Amino acid sequence: MTSLNKILEKTYEKHSLxxxxxxxxxxxxxxxxxxxxxxxxxxxxxDGVHLRGLIEFSNICKCSCKYCGxxxxxxxxxxxxxxxxxxxxxxxxxxxxxxxxxxxxSGEDNYYDTDKLCHIISEIKKNDIAITLSIGExxxxxxxxxxxxxxxxxLLRIETTDKExxxxxxxxxxxxxxxxxxxxxKDIGYEVxxxxxxxxxxxxxxxxxxxxxxxxxxxxxxxxxxxxxxxPETPLxxxxxxxxxxxxxxxxxxxxxxxxxxxxxxxTAMETINPMGRxxxxxxxxxxxxxxxxxxxxxxxxxxxxxxxxxxxxxGKCRNCIEGKINSIGxxxxxxxxxxxxx
Ligand code: 5AD
Ligand code: FES
Numbered sequence: 001m002t003s004l005n006k007i008l009e010k011t012y013e014k015h016s017l018x019x020x021x022x023x024x025x026x027x028x029x030x031x032x033x034x035x036x037x038x039x040x041x042x043x044x045x046x047d048g049v050h051l052r053g054l055i056e057f058s059n060i061c062k063c064s065c066k067y068c069g070x071x072x073x074x075x076x077x078x079x080x081x082x083x084x085x086x087x088x089x090x091x092x093x094x095x096x097x098x099x100x101x102x103x104x105x106s107g108e109d110n111y112y113d114t115d116k117l118c119h120i121i122s123e124i125k126k127n128d129i130a131i132t133l134s135i136g137e138x139x140x141x142x143x144x145x146x147x148x149x150x151x152x153x154x155l156l157r158i159e160t161t162d163k164e165x166x167x168x169x170x171x172x173x174x175x176x177x178x179x180x181x182x183x184x185x186k187d188i189g190y191e192v193x194x195x196x197x198x199x200x201x202x203x204x205x206x207x208x209x210x211x212x213x214x215x216x217x218x219x220x221x222x223x224x225x226x227x228x229x230x231x232p233e234t235p236l237x238x239x240x241x242x243x244x245x246x247x248x249x250x251x252x253x254x255x256x257x258x259x260x261x262x263x264x265x266x267x268t269a270m271e272t273i274n275p276m277g278r279x280x281x282x283x284x285x286x287x288x289x290x291x292x293x294x295x296x297x298x299x300x301x302x303x304x305x306x307x308x309x310x311x312x313x314x315x316g317k318c319r320n321c322i323e324g325k326i327n328s329i330g331x332x333x334x335x336x337x338x339x340x341x342x343x
Contacts, residue, residue, distance in 0.1 A: 050338030061107025193222030199244030
């Protein structure tokens, strides 16, 4: 047995890896790794794929993250903000399309204060549907209020655990506060989702291994991993590195090995840089897809990175398209809400 196979066999039994083992897997070509991560996915969460309807309700953001096209200094971004009643209507469309979860995502936009958000959440919650929030850093009191209003899950990527790189990417932010947010979210009783970007300038394999260990130590219920895609209106503009896809896929697959029953999306960013990206991800450990349910005019404007997929597709068409793709690889769309551990 090769040393790689030994590591994979051990993880398959124990669901644990040391940092040096993770590094060895990250330096491999991934072929053996994906066989194991797909098997671990199959045995622990089954063949169902959970669909989450994504509502990107505002692209206004007070942050200036160096990689993101929605950063506040980008005055070429065409900004929009949906009113609460419209957000509620889109969620209703999601219910009609058969989604069992809606994800409310936005830039860090203080227009949506606690009262507005609690109103939106409690109205949407009148349907039999799970609600995931992805609206950035807030106070513990706010997280508690959203939970009390009916929110079930919260997504907040750590982005990178390399503190120096974190400071460079987010000069206005504080790594410790981000960790504080994640801990509060977990403590309050949300299912917590985190994740990282892969392929950032000066990001090392060593720090990606730390990212994976961080997901485990946090006790993440969901982990979203995406390749970094340079946006021309940001300080990190430049050539896309196609290797980011393979590295992101490996980070995702290793995460599946050590967190065997969590929810892992095949991310939109993966499909943006590889036309088969989501299918490949679903066959390498992922079990979730998050199609957008907004109309084209908003999808086009929510330009975190360029060349996003499905910009001109109607939400009903995306829903059918993705189901077709899922069925074509012998998988099926799950009919449950898809909480952690629920098939
Ligand atoms: N390329 C890929 N992903 C990005 N994100 C932000 N900017 C980019 C980019 N240029 C990701 C971040 C954020 C999520 C909503 O989008 O990880 O958490
Ligand atoms: Fe949108 Fe295929 S998922 S068109």
